[in-house]
Every structure is written in C-alpha cells, then in structure tokens.
Amino acid sequence: MTQARERPSGRRAAYAAGARAAVPFTVAVFAFGISFGVLAEGAGFSALASGSMSGVVFVGSAQFAAVSVLINGGGWAAAVVTGTLLNLRYLVMGFAILPALRGGRARRSVESQLVIEESWAIASDADGRFDRARLLSSGAVLWVGWVAGTLLGALGPLKAVDILTLGLDAVSPVLFFLLLAPHLAPRQDGEGAGEGDAPAPAAGIARRLGRAALTRPGAGAAAAAGALALTALGTPDLAIALAVGIAVVWTWRTAS
Amino acid sequence: MSEPWLVVAALAGTTFLLKGAGALLMGERELPLWFPRFVSCLTPALLAALVVTQLVDSADSDGIVLDARLAGFAAALVAWRLKLAVPLVVLVAALATAVTRALW
Numbered sequence: 001m002t003q004a005r006e007r008p009s010g011r012r013a014a015y016a017a018g019a020r021a022a023v024p025f026t027v028a029v030f031a032f033g034i035s036f037g038v039l040a041e042g043a044g045f046s047a048l049a050s051g052s053m054s055g056v057v058f059v060g061s062a063q064f065a066a067v068s069v070l071i072n073g074g075g076w077a078a079a080v081v082t083g084t085l086l087n088l089r090y091l092v093m094g095f096a097i098l099p100a101l102r103g104g105r106a107r108r109s110v111e112s113q114l115v116i117e118e119s120w121a122i123a124s125d126a127d128g129r130f131d132r133a134r135l136l137s138s139g140a141v142l143w144v145g146w147v148a149g150t151l152l153g154a155l156g157p158l159k160a161v162d163i164l165t166l167g168l169d170a171v172s173p174v175l176f177f178l179l180l181a182p183h184l185a186p187r188q189d190g191e192g193a194g195e196g197d198a199p200a201p202a203a204g205i206a207r208r209l210g211r212a213a214l215t216r217p218g219a220g221a222a223a224a225a226g227a228l229a230l231t232a233l234g235t236p237d238l239a240i241a242l243a244v245g246i247a248v249v250w251t252w253r254t255a256s
Numbered sequence: 257m258s259e260p261w262l263v264v265a266a267l268a269g270t271t272f273l274l275k276g277a278g279a280l281l282m283g284e285r286e287l288p289l290w291f292p293r294f295v296s297c298l299t300p301a302l303l304a305a306l307v308v309t310q311l312v313d314s315a316d317s318d319g320i321v322l323d324a325r326l327a328g329f330a331a332a333l334v335a336w337r338l339k340l341a342v343p344l345v346v347l348v349a350a351l352a353t354a355v356t357r358a359l360w
Contacts, residue, residue, distance in 0.1 A: 024346045045260040056268040064315075066263055076259045080266040087274050089302070095278035096295040098287060105283050109276030121303060128296030167353030170328030173310035174349040177332070178342060180303035220300035227308035234318035236309045243305040247298035251290060254297075 011133050018122055018134030019141050025118045026145035028171040031163050032060055033149020036067070040154060043070045047154035054150040058143060059116060062086040089240045093120050100130035114139025121179040184217045219250040324360065328353030 033054065040050035045067070057063055066083035070076070094112045097120065101108040114135060119142055123135035163169055223246050227239035257265070273280070311329055314321035331352035335345045 021342075024343050027346075040260075043260065044258075045264075049260045049264055053264040053267070056264070057271045059271060062267065062271065066267055068315075070259065070263065076262040076266070079263045080270065083263075083267045084270040084274070087271050090271070090275045091277050092298065093302075094275045095282075095287070095291075096298060098278040098282060099292075101279065105279050108279030109272075112275045112279055113272065115275055117302075117306060121299070124299050128292045128299070164357065165354065167324070167328055167350040167355075167357065170325040170332070170349045170353035171346055173307050173325065173329055174332040174346060176303050176306045176310060177329070178336065178345065180300060180307060181336070183300040183303065216297055216300045219297045220304035223301035224304040224308050227305040228312065228320070231309055231313045232320050236313040239305040239309050240302065243301040244298065247294055247301045250297040250301070251294040254293060255290060 014131055014133035015137040018119075018131070018137035021122045021134070022118065022138035022141040024171070025122075025138075025175055026142050028168055028175065029060070029118070029142055030145040030149040031166070031168045033146045034153035034156075035163055036060065036063055037150040037153020037155070039064065039071070040067050040150070043067045045154070047151060050154045051147060051151045054147045055143070057083075058113065058146060059083075059087055059090070060146065086237060089244070090115060092244050093117075096120075097123065097130050097135065100132045100135065102132065111136065114143065116142060118142055118175070121176070124179075124183075126182050180220065184220055216250075219246055222246050222250075324353045324356040327356040 036054065037047070037050055040053070040063075041047070045053070053063055062083035065086050066079040069079040069082050074082075093115055097112065097115055098108065100123070101111050103111075111132075116139065119135050119139035120130075122138040123130045123132070125131060223239075223243040226242040226246065227236070230236055230239045230242060311325055312320045312322065314323075328349040328351075332345050332349035335348040340348070
C-alpha cells in the first residue's frame with residue numbers, strides 16, 4: 001500500500017477513479033442485464049426472482065448459463081452445477097484480491113462478493129497488487145447497472161436483440177483489451193517499485209515481480225492463443241481454466 | 257419452493273462460497289511469497305482469454321464466429337492508438353459494429 005492510498009484524499013480519489021472506470025462497462029452490463037431479465041422471464045422467473053439473482057449472485061455468465069439450462073429442459077440441480085462450474089474462476093480471483101481487503105473473515109468474504117471480472121481488472125495495478133477502494137466503488141456501480149438492467153428486462157417491453165443493433169456486443173472485448181493494455185506495456189522506471197515506500201521484505205518481491213513482468217506479455221499471448229483454439233473446438237468455457245494454468249506455469253518459470 | 261427460486265438460492269450459496277473462499281479459508285494468515293507473482297501473471301492471461309472469447313465466441317453456435325464485432329474491435333484499436341478517451345474508444349467500437357452490422 002502506498003501512503004497516498006492511505007490518506008483520506010487519496011482514498012476518495014481512488015473511489016472516484018474506480019467508479020469512473022466502471023461507467024463504460026456499466027453501460028454494457030446494463031444492456032446485458034436487460035437481456036438477462038428478458039431471458040429469465042421466459043424461463044418462468046418473476047422479476048423479484050431474477051432481480052434477487054442478479055443482486056446476490058452478480059455474475060452474468062453463470063446466471064445466463066443457469067437460466068439457459070432451465071430453458072433447454074434441464075432441472076434446477078443441473079442449472080446450479082453449470083453456473084457453479086462457470087464461477088470456479090472466482091475461487092482464484094478471490095484469493096488474488098485478498099491482500100487488498102480489510103477486516104476479519106466475515107467482512108472480507110462479503111467484500112469479495114463485489115468481485116467480477118470488470119471490477120477485479122479495474123482494481124488491479126500493473127505490479128500485481130489490487131486497490132480496495134477501486135474494487136468496491138467499481139463493483140458497486142456495476143452492481144447497480146446489472147440489477148437495474150435485469151429489472152428493466154424482466155418488467156419492461158425491451159428485447160435482448162437491441163444489444164446487437166446498437167453494437168454493444170463489441171464493447172466488452174474492447175474494454176477488456178483496454179484493461180489488458182497496461183499489463184502488456186514495458187514497465188517504466190520507478191513504476192510498481194513502490195516509489196520508495198516499499199517495506200524491506202517487499203524489495204525481494206518487487207525484484208521478482210520485475211522479472212515476471214518481462215514475461216507477462218508472453219502469458220497473455222499464450223492465453224489468447226489457447227482461448228482461440230478452445231473457442232474453435234467449441235469449449236470456450238475452458239479458456240479461463242487454461243489461463244489460470246498458464247499463469248501457474250509462468251509463475252513457476254520465473255521462480256528460478 | 258419453485259424451480260427458479262431453488263436455482264437462485266443454490267447458485268447464490270455456491271457463488272458466495274467461491275468468491276469468499278479466500279477470506280473464509282485464509283483468515284488473517286499471509287499468502288505465500290510466490291502468490292503476488294502468480295497474480296501478476298494471472299491478470300494478463302485472464303484478460304487476454306476474455307478478450308478473445310468475447311470477440312469470437314457466440315452463444316448461438318459452436319466454434320469461432322467472425323462478425324461485425326471484429327470491425328468494431330479494429331476501429332477501437334485505431335481510436336486507442338490515437339489516444340482517445342476511454343468512453344470515446346467504446347463509442348467508436350459500438351458505432352463501427354452497429355454500422356457494419358446494418359450494412360452487412
């Protein structure tokens with residue numbers, strides 16, 4: 001943690017930065033929320049049920065998958081298993097965000113619920129650390145967009161097809177690319193080294209991080225190629241698992 | 257309990273446990289030293305996989321689907337290289353995708 005982040009003004013700025021960064025994502029999430037609300041309504045969900053699901057589960061992909069299983073004639077258990085498998089990536093992401101969170105088990109496990117890909121990426125720094133303020137503020141903004149979109153889809157006359165007409169399906173790959181870009185750039189001097197405030201044990205970590213940084217574009221390229229191959233094979237859901245595997249291999253490679 | 261509410265309750269439970277597992281299992285203990293290194297590799301790998309799947313995957317059919325999203329993505333890359341603000345880059349992407357799809 002830098003000292004700037006601990007000052008109230010720095011914290012406020014971080015909260016504002018997280019909320020601002022979440023806005024373009026929220027537009028897309030809101031639109032996907034509408035299509036989820038429409039889909040869930042078709043599967044027999046009341047607006048209260050689909051709205052509660054979005055508010056508590058707060059993972060678009062898992063919710064879409066679970067509801068699709070019901071629509072395709074699967075039982076509730078199959079729907080839950082499918083959604084849960086898609087959520088396995090949050091196990092890893094939850095561990096990753098852990099050092100940034102505060103308080104005891106209960107509070108940190110509740111704060112972890114605001115983790116979705118977008119808030120996780122917005123909160124991540126190029127040095128592999130995470131900013132709690134940016135996680136919470138971006139997560140809250142995205143949550144409001146997701147729940148409001150779901151309710152509008154469940155109650156309103158809108159149809160899911162609007163997303164395609166407006167070109168909103170191109171928004172999320174672009175946004176994920178914009179979040180990826182800083183992780184691929186060569187690091188500038190001083191960046192990520194903590195600017196003089198790193199405690200002594202962190203110096204070794206910083207050095208090793210620097211070495212890992214050299215190979216991080218490689219990890220990204222390998223994951224992208226793998227995702228392309230898995231999508232071609234019709235199993236895009238495995239791309240996340242493969243990315244975790246690639247990260248493990250890259251971690252092990254940079255250890256020696 | 258009706259089927260939709262069963263799904264909501266059960267999926268809410270498993271999601272809470274998965275997202276909160278780190279906090280629930282680790283408590284106050286420190287994560288091992290190699291962990292930040294793992295995360296710094298995990299972030300670009302995960303994001304790169306998301307870019308690709310969001311760009312060429314489709315819920316409606318198996319395999320790679322090349323459609324108007326690619327035009328939007330290419331236009332966004334140009335806008336990004338020109339250092340436009342993020343909301344503008346997103347706007348360019350959506351516009352280029354919508355126009356390409358309308359003209360197709």
